[in-house]
Amino acid sequence: MSTLVGAPPTASSALSTATPKPRPFRLVRHSLALAKRSLIKTWRTPEALIDVTLQPVLFLIIFVYIFGGAVAGSTHDYLQFLLPGILAQTIATGAIAIGVNLNTDIAKGIFDRFRSLPIPRSAPLVGAVLGDVVRYVIVTVSTLAIGYLMGFRIDTDPFRAIAGCVLAVLFALCLSWLPVYVSMKVRTPGAVQGLMFALIMPLSFGSNVFVGTDTLPGWMQAFVNVNPMTHLVASVRGLFLGTPLDAHVWWTLAWCAGFVAVFMPLALRAYHRKI
């Protein structure tokens, strides 16, 4: 500590007396700087990715080899049908993690430091949401990789396949404002996890992920047909396999816009109020 004597370094780049420079796109730049922080955290704790990478593997193996023959007549046919659904389901479940992480994070001092800085107040939340893109990409790639090893093949073209992946990642990004909002309102990370599973489970199972909707009873179809997950799965399936897309992509985008329009303002407001 002997180095502590003497003057503190007065930064050559000091901004103490400078008037705020009206530099453009502050929210974007600050959010990206904060997204990088999330990336470093993900990189440093790879074990946090286990759930999102292992879950699709287990689900694919269990459902394809146990139910495949019974549901679709052959395991290969069922794999082709199931993989887009599992991808959508995993990515939606993966969005829960951001709520759990934020709930832990916000209780620590770092968020108070952010709020004492001259940055847009929403930047830390937007940054956290954007930083999760990498997790979703990892989920997508690992699900496709294990699917490929099991015999899954894309029937369309690379362009549409990538469009399907992008749509799934976009859906997760927009949906993640819901867990972000929940994490602002609920006290413990465990409660966020529990509540989000209770919300995501009906959406992911009450859909066309595992079976075609035409096999379901009418009242169930009514729910399944408005379920955003159904639209996402039908879109990804269409883009991967060439099945009819109908208006599913538009419905998916509409749901994405809806999630952002409703939960982003709610989350930001709850964040501003949370002291």
Place this chain on the structure above:
Amino acid sequence: MTSDLVIEAEGLVKTFGKTRALQGVDLAVPRGTVLGVLGPNGAGKTTAVRILSTLLTPDAGSARIGGFDVVRDAERVRQSIGLTGQYASVDEDLTGRQNLELFGTLLELGRAGARRRATELLDWFDLTDAANRPAKTYSGGMRRRLDLAASLVGSPDVIFLDEPTTGLDPAKREDMWDVVRSLVTNGSTVLLTTQYLEEADALADAITVIDHGRVIAHDTPEGLKRVVGGQTLEVRPADLAQLPRTAAILTEVGSGGQADEIRKGVLAVPVTDDTALTESVARFAAAGISVTELSLHLPSLDEVFFTLTGRTAAEDDTTSRTEVAA
């Protein structure tokens, strides 16, 4: 001289549910000085700092930092302040360097500027060797230094230190004091909260004592010590038979009070003068009295509160709890 007040607060009130954290607190800190805000846990110190650093909005009253209102001009206030406390900390998963560079980027220093500033601060805080380790691997003292470094990235004019040394061992505490002193030498204005009169005395130009969300005293350290009785000299003679002679010498050296036996074999006398310690040592030597313990104490926070309010801080806690329960 009011224009030279960098931190000004009038009548701050903040209520959380039924807890009245602040009940009209005034604070004033002239440029380039240190204000020590002294009070027990739950006195409202942290709430006051959080209001001044724009993290909380007061229910009533107003505060200005460098002339900017903490509510209306919060954005401008945030550009001139640095905040360090038990809560305003760093990201534990990031390394020391990554933390400082992140704050540099957020403070618009630019990529190269942020890197340069991080290097300077890591060097100054003696953290260069640990720069590339995650902050969660740091020791308590290193963490405090990194926390403080993080709040200095933007070279703020005004620095809030919320209990900067709580939990640090005495040597680390003195290191932190040196840091605060050099910040002030370089023109920063510091508001420091503490539970230790000793710390406020060592660093502050003025001390505001807070209790139950109210200011109960505001004075210079000397003035406050005069009120609360200043220092106490404690002596334990090696031979119990020497107690009367030791007491006689202490009474003469002391500031007027009688030397009392405060514990078995330990005598204490109030003193106002720092020379009392050396003088008593010389007198004991001359009288052939050997002592096994000799120490100079500032009153503890409890004693300060007892003098100022007639109750101890601990009693206060019990009363307030009963009030809440009722």
